[in-house]
Amino acid sequence: MPGTELFGDEERKEVMDVLNTGVLFRYNHDAQRQGIWKAKEFEAEIAKFTGAKHALAVSSGSTAVSSMLAACGVGYGDHVIVPPFTFVATIEAVLFAGAIPVFAEIDETLCLSAEGIRAAITPKTKAVLLVHMCGASADLDGILAVCKEKNVMLIEDTAQALGATYKGKHLGLFGKMGSFSFDFFKINTCGEGGVIISDDEQLIKTAEHLSDHGHNHEGDNRGMEPHHIMGTNFRIGEINAAIGLAQARKLPFIISQQRKHKAIIQERLSKIPGLAFRKQCDDAGDSATFFHLLLPDEATARATFKNMGVAGIGGGYWYDNMYHYIKQWSHVKELKMPFRMVAHELGLPQDLKTMTFPQSDAVMCRLISFNIRVTWTEAELDALLTKLEGAIVSAMKPVTA
Ligand SMILES: *Cc1c(COP(=O)(O)O)cnc(C)c1O
Numbered sequence: 001m002p003g004t005e006l007f008g009d010e011e012r013k014e015v016m017d018v019l020n021t022g023v024l025f026r027y028n029h030d031a032q033r034q035g036i037w038k039a040k041e042f043e044a045e046i047a048k049f050t051g052a053k054h055a056l057a058v059s060s061g062s063t064a065v066s067s068m069l070a071a072c073g074v075g076y077g078d079h080v081i082v083p084p085f086t087f088v089a090t091i092e093a094v095l096f097a098g099a100i101p102v103f104a105e106i107d108e109t110l111c112l113s114a115e116g117i118r119a120a121i122t123p124k125t126k127a128v129l130l131v132h133m134c135g136a137s138a139d140l141d142g143i144l145a146v147c148k149e150k151n152v153m154l155i156e157d158t159a160q161a162l163g164a165t166y167k168g169k170h171l172g173l174f175g176k177m178g179s180f181s182f183d184f185f186k187i188n189t190c191g192e193g194g195v196i197i198s199d200d201e202q203l204i205k206t207a208e209h210l211s212d213h214g215h216n217h218e219g220d221n222r223g224m225e226p227h228h229i230m231g232t233n234f235r236i237g238e239i240n241a242a243i244g245l246a247q248a249r250k251l252p253f254i255i256s257q258q259r260k261h262k263a264i265i266q267e268r269l270s271k272i273p274g275l276a277f278r279k280q281c282d283d284a285g286d287s288a289t290f291f292h293l294l295l296p297d298e299a300t301a302r303a304t305f306k307n308m309g310v311a312g313i314g315g316g317y318w319y320d321n322m323y324h325y326i327k328q329w330s331h332v333k334e335l336k337m338p339f340r341m342v343a344h345e346l347g348l349p350q351d352l353k354t355m356t357f358p359q360s361d362a363v364m365c366r367l368i369s370f371n372i373r374v375t376w377t378e379a380e381l382d383a384l385l386t387k388l389e390g391a392i393v394s395a396m397k398p399v400t401a
Pocket of ligand 1: 060065089090157181
């Protein structure tokens with residue numbers, strides 16, 4: 001992934017600033033820290049980059065989603081509409097909140113569709129937890145219209161789409177709150193970390209207090225800070241934040257390189273008859289972290305993926321992935337947890353063990369994705385495309401005896 005590709009002296013310098021003071025904690029210790037506030041700087045960098053009024057860094061993308069749900073008041077028994085194609089963390093966060101996930105169909109945007117959401121709304125629906133999957137936007141116009149009409153809030157799990165925009169505005173700013181992940185597999189990495197953005201100061205403050213046992217972070221006497229709510233520890237540490245800061249500064253370069261490479265790929269692969277791509281809601285706003293192929297049918301997709309493996313081209317066939325698509329989520333379907341949750345008590349409105357997702361399956365079984373690298377040379381990309389064209393064309397050729 002781009003962040004790991006570009007890891008270097010900039011990250012080391014920011015980490016050394018922290019190691020030199022020894023203040024690994026993001027709050028307090030004003031004298032000892034000698035003006036070094038990496039978490040605060042990291043937040044400011046993400047706010048500046050996305051145009052958000054407020055940003056809060058936390059310990060992971062998962063705890064960022066949990067913090068958003070909590071700050072938005074999503075809890076006991078609330079229905080939350082979620083996609084069947086996402087990293088499973090999205091669903092776990094809903095369950096950990098004591099809320100109930102309700103699955104809706106995705107379409108060729110690889111995200112929840114407005115019609116899918118409409119069909120899944122129940123009288124108990126409190127929020128849509130929209131995932132902008134694989135680096136690009138969902139159909140926000142359609143989805144915002146349904147949310148408004150049905151009076152449910154939109155919350156954006158933007159873990160995979162930092163840097164992507166829709167009609168010029170950064171993803172994560174369309175709902176009440178949006179979150180990003182900085183784990184090792186995302187556009188930027190800081191080891192483990194997450195950032196929440198919002199234009200709503202009160203929501204961000206609630207998330208901030210929640211992420212640190214209710215502390216309101218006023219003054220420099222931690223033990224005497226007032227507490228309006230309880231919370232837990234979802235804090236980011238200064239070392240992780242320092243790395244995140246260095247990585248975030250590289251975002252404009254990363255996104256522009258990825259987009260350049262995507263354009264080259266798209267140009268070349270458009271010449272293959274019968275091959276389609278992910279449906280883009282705003283093609284220019286794609287962070288271009290992945291390139292997505294939609295083959296004509298499942299058999300051709302499987303054959304292409306096999307050919308890609310033989311040719312040494314990395315890529316993902318999400319339909320079979322254990323952590324990203326509901327088809328393989330037996331643990332979710334059976335609510336397997338070491339403790340009793342609200343969802344066990346109240347039950348799910350959908351029978352996930354028998355439920356099918358025909359529209360989502362029809363997209364997922366044809367989908368192959370591969371990472372767009374930042375550091376490709378033109379020659380490397382050209383060689384890869386030649387191999388890829390071969391892998392696709394030979395899979396699509398009708399079998400002749
Ligand atoms: C990665 C990811 C998360 C979780 O982020 P972590 O930093 O790994 O906890 C949540 N949602 C989605 C869609 C993700 O891709």
